[in-house]
Amino acid sequence: MKVKVNEVEHHVAADWHEETLLTVLREHLGLAGTKFSCGIGQCGACVVHVDGSPLNSCLISVADVENKDVLTIEGLAGGDGSLHPLQQAWIDENVPQCGFCQSGQIMQALALIGDTPDPTDADIDRAMSGNLCRCGTYDRIRKSIKKAALVMRSTS
């Protein structure tokens, strides 16, 4: 089985075909930025994009993404190490506390800005309420999304 993650094609060994996409990313392909937290799609820590749509990777089998494009947090920065505007905004606002949920938050925010280039507070509430942050960094996440959206609007 082959899966394409962050523009790179990977071979998935037969022993791993029954695993979730999340497990394969973390344990088989060495992409540990996507996190396991609830396992039932309640927290958003494992959000990745499949063919451009955000999905909880804990809920889908790796077989479901065969021949599809997967984007993870590791694929967000440029090849030269330049950060995506969302990542930069996250640093500018010092969003992370423990940091564990932030990959999922950023991937979810990426989908939000893709659909809604100028999100309102209500848009953010709607799009981001599936992503839990036990440390409570929501206020800074909100600010960072708006900041990154502004940067992306002005550069596009």
Added chain:
Amino acid sequence: MASISRRKFLIATGWVAAGVTGVYALGKHAVAVAPTIIFPDETSGAAWVQIRPGGVCHMFFPRVDMGQNANTGLAQIVAEELNIDVEDIQGVRPSTKDVPPLAVTAGSMSLTAFSRPLAIAAATLREGLRDRAAAKLGEPVAAVLDDVGGFQTSDLRKVSYADLVDDTGFVIEREVDQAVPALYAFDSARQKTQVGHPKSPLGIRDLVTGGRVYTADVPMEGVVYGRAVQPPVRNARIASLDTSGVSKIRGVVTLVEEGDFVGVVCTTPSAVDKAIAQIQVTWDLQQPINEEEIRRLVDVDAKMAAGDLEHILQDKAHRRNADWSVDLRFDVQVQTHAAQEPRAAIARFNDAGADHRLEIWTGTQDPFGMQRFASMDTGLSESDVVIYPQRLGGGFGGREHYEVERDAVRLARAVGRPVKVQWTRADEFMASRSRPASAHRIRIASDDQGNLTDWWYGYVTGHVVFARERLPGWLLPVARLSDDSGVVKGAIAPYQAPHQRVECEDVDLPIDLGVWRSLNGASAIFAIESAMDELAVLQGKEPVAFKIAQMQGEQPRLAHCLASVHRLSAKRRLPEAAGYGRGFACGIYDGRCFVAVSADVFVDEVNQQINVLHLCCAQDAGMAVNPDQLRAQIESNLVWSIGMALLERFEVADNTIQSSNFDNYTIPRMRNMPTLDIEIIDQPSLPPTGAGEVALVAGPPAIANAIRDASGFRALSLPIRFADI
């Protein structure tokens, strides 16, 4: 310890190039007491900060990273002393073999306890290097002035740290009776470049790019996957066990049964899930687990009717039969940590002859405790066990115990291969050591001017610090004769009355208990601040002025917080319409951290919900080492306040834990977020007092008092549901 052996220690750590040393003890514990409590003294910092060849400052971070970013603040202090930028410090998270034992990271103590020892170490290093610079320049020491990353003379001849530290390595001695050098970080008159500035958390880039910083991210050659069955309570015993289905699962390496421990090791994570699902266990319990039993055990009124409670915390001319203006009972439910990262550990046993027979990677608040417990569990000597602490995906008091580590150790020993254990979310809830339920009776009497005459506060709660298995069994009954430092947090009110009594009792509850953010502080202060607010309402007084008056000048820092938050809250107009309300509360965490919160709420009759609209907070944490990270901790505590006041309830029933995931244990989400307005009351001349669990003591009663203002409903039980109103 002689200086030669101190030198030897620094060299043996593989760390020394240049170092400062005072006297520090590589102490072993006389008794195996958990958690590790050895707070640093003025000489301890010597083992954590050094300048290496090339002039780079290396720092062993003495605290565990779990989101509080305390190490960034501590590095700012080191940078201030050394006249460098915090970003230039190369921080290393030490393993247990790198440094003398460190205290558990807990209690909002990191800045309080560690900033001065680090400042002394760095300043000693600076002054020792200044001596060498003077020799090199041929100038008297007094003529060698500070420069960025080194020194200079008045005619601008420069010597950098790189010029002074070569490959030979040396130790700068400071005898313990020698005067402490000037500490720049604590000089309130000094213009500072690091301390007091909002620096980004060190290592933040890894957190937004998917870096490998947590335990389960650690790559491990030849690793297999394991998990054990978690009992509903630690003292449960297996009554019946059926593992016959396990062998049917493909990918099972081994099944491990040792007494009440049962677990599996498999080649893939999904095989672990399937194999664990095949294990049928029933448990023998020592107490039934259900809410009625918990309520019965903490029934404060029944206990107070039977006589004095076990611990008398304050007793001043107590009168049992005053004319009570307020006589209220408050009940606080069990709450749990629910950190975003479910615990994980990796254990690897090595052959005899290796440097360490057992290596453990884990995100724990107490690495040295894990070393000690793994040693006791395996019979290996402590020096044969090494712990590599990883960043925690949230701690909140819940990660002090040898539990997921134990699972990994026992499974790795059984299979002779490195084993990674990743707890499920259900395991995480099942094995949680939650904040106990508690019940509080507050009686207040006042004179005809409304001033307090009598204060009688009694409460019953589960144990906190002296909860089961937090201490060895033989020590527990002895320890419990004295006050549990977690149970008494927050109990003494800041208000003055001629007649005052505070008493409490801590009891065994049928669930596992332990340390949760603010310990008993948030529960006790919810009761105290609700009762005082009710008294103000009954007397028709404005609650902020009333509370400040009743402090009678004894708590100026707290009064200042309350007055500040009152002013902050007034910046935003509360709608006149029905259902809107504003409430205030204040509190002191651990006798040293001062905070006040205001809440604006809307009790929404149409949608049948309570919305927190706006929270203000004024906090005095002494010197604000990193104002932005202090603010971040306040934000976090305010979000937790919403969870505690309105959302979180740890469900138990039918002899087990029912809360198993985020669909049946509700924590705040983005849509629950109010706007925030935070003021930090900086006290540059006072030591930093900590922030990690402070504002949580005032947030929940502020919300409850706002609901009272909005609806007339006095919340007597947490969490508050709309249906209660």
